[in-house]
Amino acid sequence: MIMRQGQQLLLPANPFFIWGTLLAGLLVNMLQNMGLWGNAAWVPDVLAIVLAFWSVHQPLRVGIGMAFVLGLCLDVHQGGLLGAHALAYTMLSFLAIAIHRRLLWFSVPSQAAQVLPLFFVAQVIELVAQMLGGGAFPGVQMFLAPVIQSLLWPVISVLLLAPQRRAPDRDANRPL
Amino acid sequence: MPLGTLDRTPPPFFRQGPSALSKLTVCSALAVFLMVADARFNMTQPLRAVIASVLYPLQWLVLQPTASVRNAAGYFQSLRAAQRSEEQAHLKLGLQSQKANQVEQLLLENTQLRSLLELRERVTAQSLVAQVLYDSADPFSRKVVVDKGLVDGVGAGSPVIDAAGVLGQVTRVYTAVSEVTLLTDRDQAIPVLNTRTGARGVAFGDPAVHGGGLELRFMAGNSDVLAGDLLSTSGVDGVYPPGLPVARVDRVERRVDSAFARIYLHPEALVSGTAHVMILKPVTAQITARPPADMPAAVGKKALKK
Numbered sequence: 001m002i003m004r005q006g007q008q009l010l011l012p013a014n015p016f017f018i019w020g021t022l023l024a025g026l027l028v029n030m031l032q033n034m035g036l037w038g039n040a041a042w043v044p045d046v047l048a049i050v051l052a053f054w055s056v057h058q059p060l061r062v063g064i065g066m067a068f069v070l071g072l073c074l075d076v077h078q079g080g081l082l083g084a085h086a087l088a089y090t091m092l093s094f095l096a097i098a099i100h101r102r103l104l105w106f107s108v109p110s111q112a113a114q115v116l117p118l119f120f121v122a123q124v125i126e127l128v129a130q131m132l133g134g135g136a137f138p139g140v141q142m143f144l145a146p147v148i149q150s151l152l153w154p155v156i157s158v159l160l161l162a163p164q165r166r167a168p169d170r171d172a173n174r175p176l
Numbered sequence: 177m178p179l180g181t182l183d184r185t186p187p188p189f190f191r192q193g194p195s196a197l198s199k200l201t202v203c204s205a206l207a208v209f210l211m212v213a214d215a216r217f218n219m220t221q222p223l224r225a226v227i228a229s230v231l232y233p234l235q236w237l238v239l240q241p242t243a244s245v246r247n248a249a250g251y252f253q254s255l256r257a258a259q260r261s262e263e264q265a266h267l268k269l270g271l272q273s274q275k276a277n278q279v280e281q282l283l284l285e286n287t288q289l290r291s292l293l294e295l296r297e298r299v300t301a302q303s304l305v306a307q308v309l310y311d312s313a314d315p316f317s318r319k320v321v322v323d324k325g326l327v328d329g330v331g332a333g334s335p336v337i338d339a340a341g342v343l344g345q346v347t348r349v350y351t352a353v354s355e356v357t358l359l360t361d362r363d364q365a366i367p368v369l370n371t372r373t374g375a376r377g378v379a380f381g382d383p384a385v386h387g388g389g390l391e392l393r394f395m396a397g398n399s400d401v402l403a404g405d406l407l408s409t410s411g412v413d414g415v416y417p418p419g420l421p422v423a424r425v426d427r428v429e430r431r432v433d434s435a436f437a438r439i440y441l442h443p444e445a446l447v448s449g450t451a452h453v454m455i456l457k458p459v460t461a462q463i464t465a466r467p468p469a470d471m472p473a474a475v476g477k478k479a480l481k482k
Contacts, residue, residue: 027238033313034235035242041315060188064199068207076227077235079321079348079355080314082220083210090203097196133215135316136362136383142315 004105010164013058017163022062022070025050030077041142044149047074048092048122049156052115055096056103057161067093081133084126092122112153119146221348228350235353239309304328304455306336309353318361318383320344322453325352333415335456341421341444342366342409343453358447359422360388368392368422369410373400376410379423379441388447390423392439397430401439414460 025047037043047070054062071086078085095118103111123146131137167174194202214220304324312319324330326349334346336356344364348355357364364381375395382391395401405425411418423441430437 023234027234029313030235030238031242034238034310035245038311039313039315064196064203068203071207072210073227073231076224077231078313079319080312080316081211082214082224083207086210087204087207090200090207094196094200129211130314130316133211134363135314138315 008165010161011166011168013061013164015061018054018058018061021050021160022047022054022066026070026073026077029074033078041138042144042148044145044152045119046149046152046156048089048119049149049152050160051089052092052096052118053153053156053160055093056100059097059100062093063097064090064093081130081135084129084133087129088122088126091125092118095121108154108157111157112150115153116146116150119149122146224348225350228353232350232352242310303457304330306330306453306455308451308453312355317363318358318381318388318447319347320356320358320450321353322356322455323353324455325350325354327352330354330455331458333458335416335420335458336453337420337456338445338450338453340446341423342416343445343447343450345415346455356453358388359390359443359445360385360447366390366416366422367410367413368407369418370401371406371408372402373405375399375401376412377407379407382440385440388443389426390441390443392425392441393436395437395439397435397437399437401425401428401437403427406444407441411459415458417456417459 028046032043032046033039051062051067051070055067067089068086071089072082074085074089075082096115099114099118103114106114120143123142127137127142210220210223306322306324309321309323312321322336330346330349332346332349332354336343336346342359344356344358344361346354347357359366359379359381360383361381362383366379367376368379369376377392377395379390379392382389392401392407403425407422407425409416409418409420409422421444423443426440426442428437428439
């Protein structure tokens with residue numbers, strides 16, 4: 001497969017690690033809600049970042065079906081309109097898969113700028129769905145969430161690719 | 177380097193499954209179907225209950241560190257704050273003891289009068305104390321989650337109060353938790369009675385106000401409502417027991433171009449930041465059903481046959 005020059009060769013991704021990080025994303029979302037910020041509108045959706053990340057890096061393992069199911073789980077946890085997050089995540093995952101071949105040719109900060117419209121579209125879909133379902137507009141600060149998510153993209157990239165960047169043959173000097 | 181150490185494998189040529197676009201179509205259609213079923217027909221409660229039961233261990237797991245941090249913070253609260261609150265409590269007690277003595281007398285008088293008039297004993301609400309676990313994450317509505325559910329006998333529609341007044345109503349019940357829609361939610365309405373004038377009205381949630389408030393709608397432009405009036409539940413809905421404080425009138429706008437006055441209310445209960453609440457049984461559940469109308473006739477027929 002053709003790769004960008006200077007890009008590191010990666011180890012294969014562990015499927016359990018992928019599912020574990022998706023679950024962790026869901027848990028972080030719950031923690032933000034239950035412990036940290038309540039139902040503030042600007043809170044970044046960590047699960048959306050992790051989902052978009054794996055849709056870009058492992059589109060054969062994490063796809064639209066997984067996004068739909070995770071969206072339903074988040075909908076039930078939040079207690080809003082059932083299906084709003086599912087629709088937003090489905091669209092997010094589809095767009096991420098659509099750009100996944102191109103996106104990996106760019107540097108990580110540039111990738112962050114290119115995933116911003118994806119998060120924005122997902123947020124707008126959720127807003128429209130919830131407003132049609134009879135919700136109240138939570139305020140303009142809800143559009144801060146996609147920006148924060150896109151700023152978190154480099155952090156998530158480093159964290160989630162770390163296991164794949166380990167040495168293929170471990171020795172005393174490189175134990176990990 | 178052994179085989180299989182690289183992530184870069186060519187994509188499969190033939191085993192590709194359905195295309196991303198078709199998956200998108202199916203999943204979006206399913207999501208839209210679910211939303212319509214949820215918003216219009218209220219048919220999704222079983223699915224919700226199943227997913228909520230699956231998610232409950234995760235939520236419990238996340239709540240543990242949150243609760244312990246909260247407890248630790250409470251533990252290290254300064255002595256000064258405790259003393260201050262004790263002082264305030266004493267003051268309040270002093271003010272209330274006078275009222276409490278009067279209440280004794282009034283209660284006695286009331287029971288005498290009621291027995292005199294042969295009024296039915298006023299229905300007393302059965303109650304259940306619950307703790308607020310967290311605010312519901314949905315920024316489009318105003319809800320909280322409390323730690324009593326189906327196993328504790330909570331029913332959907334039960335009124336929820338806190339120490340200061342009516343907080344809201346239980347709207348969804350899961351196995352171990354339930355969702356309470358606050359009075360300030362856009363879809364929430366409560367029948368109220370102005371305690372000064374006795375005029376009845378309906379208050380609607382108004383989340384657009386900073387911090388959340390209520391609005392008393394459909395009151396005529398010249399109606400007798402003043403800022404500071406206390407509104408309590410009227411009891412005509414058969415859900416809320418009568419006489420619970422709901423809200424206080426914040427300000428009244430009388431406009432020339434509208435037949436109705438715009439009346440902004442401030443809820444009496446601590447709508448955000450309350451820790452313990454009381455879930456009451458709806459009043460309708462306690463009123464005995466009216467006996468069937470044709471009973472005397474049936475008795476009469478039986479009597480005739482015999």
